[in-house]
Amino acid sequence: MEVQRVAVITGAAQGIGRRTAQVLNESGWSLVLLDLQAIDVSEYSSAIALSGDIADESFVESAASQTLSKFGRIDALVNNAGISCISSALDTSAELYRKVIDVNLVAPFLLAKAFGRAMVAVGSGSVVNVASVAGLQGVADRSAYNASKHGLIGLTRTLAVEWGALGVRVNAVCPGWVKTEMDHKDQAGGSYTDADITEHVPMARFAKPDDIAQAIAFLCDSTKSGFINGVSLPVDGGWTADGSWQSLRLKHR
Ligand SMILES: NC(=O)c1ccc[n+]([C@@H]2O[C@H](COP(=O)([O-])OP(=O)(O)OC[C@H]3O[C@@H](n4cnc5c(N)ncnc54)[C@H](O)[C@@H]3O)[C@@H](O)[C@H]2O)c1
Numbered sequence: 001m002e003v004q005r006v007a008v009i010t011g012a013a014q015g016i017g018r019r020t021a022q023v024l025n026e027s028g029w030s031l032v033l034l035d036l037q038a039i040d041v042s043e044y045s046s047a048i049a050l051s052g053d054i055a056d057e058s059f060v061e062s063a064a065s066q067t068l069s070k071f072g073r074i075d076a077l078v079n080n081a082g083i084s085c086i087s088s089a090l091d092t093s094a095e096l097y098r099k100v101i102d103v104n105l106v107a108p109f110l111l112a113k114a115f116g117r118a119m120v121a122v123g124s125g126s127v128v129n130v131a132s133v134a135g136l137q138g139v140a141d142r143s144a145y146n147a148s149k150h151g152l153i154g155l156t157r158t159l160a161v162e163w164g165a166l167g168v169r170v171n172a173v174c175p176g177w178v179k180t181e182m183d184h185k186d187q188a189g190g191s192y193t194d195a196d197i198t199e200h201v202p203m204a205r206f207a208k209p210d211d212i213a214q215a216i217a218f219l220c221d222s223t224k225s226g227f228i229n230g231v232s233l234p235v236d237g238g239w240t241a242d243g244s245w246q247s248l249r250l251k252h253r
Contacts, residue, residue: 004046006030006071007220008063008115010054010107011081013037015180016130016216019209020078021047023217032067035081054081054107064114073122076220077115079108080130082148084182086191089143097144104148105155112159116168123167128219129156130212131172133236141191149174153232160230169229171219176236178207199246203237204253211235 007024011017012033021031021044031047033039039049048070052059067074082104085096112127119125134142135149152172159170177183177197183206187193198204215235219225234240242249 003073004028004030004071005075006032006067006073007076007078008032008034008067008074008111009078009080010034010111012049013039015182016175016178016209016212017078017080019213020080020216023210023213024076024220027217027221029076029220030071032063032071034063054111055102057110060107060110060114064118067115068118074115074118074125076126076128077111077119078128078130078216078220079111079152080216081107082130083145084186085145086141086186086189087144088141092143097147100144101148101151104145105151108152109155112155112170116159116163119168120163120166124222125168126220126222126225127156127159127168127170128216129153129170129172130216131156131174131232133174133176133234133240135172136174136232136234136240156232157230164229169219169222169225171225171228171230172232173212173215173219174232174234174236174240175212176201176207176234176239178209178212180209199250200242201237201239202242202249202252205237207235207237 007029009017009021012021013035025044033049041047041049050063085100129152131152132149134146135153156172212235
């Protein structure tokens with residue numbers, strides 16, 4: 001009988017996290033879905049949902065023990081939950097900066113420790129951190145967010161080195177701009193428009209949550225990505241590859 005693999009996904013109530021849960025469900029994974037918001041698990045074949053704040057270490061520890069008592073194993077951790085923060089550096093308070101670092105960088109570390117410990121103990125598993133193109137390049141008015149995502153890529157590389165020989169792979173995906181609630185809220189603040197993004201992306205469109213979810217699923221699955229460890233994979237339609245100036249880029253449309 002085939003063993004049912006178990007994935008933990010943070011921020012699974014909506015957006016990239018929800019689509020990742022659907023894709024892994026279609027491939028037969030059991031799911032543990034974490035979010036601040038309640039999640040209706042009736043769309044999945046085998047899933048539990050736990051509501052809480054991933055920046056709270058006691059919630060993370062309790063989620064890890066509930067996962068092991070329910071399913072008895074953990075094969076993949078998807079550190080997806082994150083918060084946006086669009087604010088010029090001079091206007092960003094230390095309190096706001098710390099909050100973004102706490103959710104986007106400290107929480108993935110706590111989750112990696114709590115769930116990674118169980119993976120290291122059995123000598124297999126995969127951690128996928130959802131970073132951003134903002135973890136690879138500077139983007140103005142995002143000092144806290146960009147620092148958190150650059151840090152998450154640093155954490156990815158370091159855990160890949162510490163845990164690789166123990167059978168646990170650690171990778172990141174770096175989405176470009178994705179059409180989710182996060183984008184709706186950010187655009188409602190007036191800082192950019194659809195055209196600002198689509199004119200810059202060589203593939204001339206936003207990412208869909210499914211584009212990112214498929215890359216995450218690939219990195220979770222050791223039968224497909226079993227020797228990929230420590231990479232930060234852009235899923236950005238060519239955004240980070242493109243050093244063209246605007247008129248040159250648009251000439252190729
Ligand atoms: N949307 C984009 O354009 C984009 C681009 C690059 C990277 N990303 C990254 O992808 C990830 C998912 O983004 P999305 O667009 O789906 O976001 P989203 O805002 O639509 O969803 C994020 C989910 O995380 C949950 N969450 C937030 N803080 C939490 C906390 N402290 N504890 C538990 N749950 C929490 C929210 O409730 C929500 O369900 C984030 O890490 C984000 O930074 C998004």
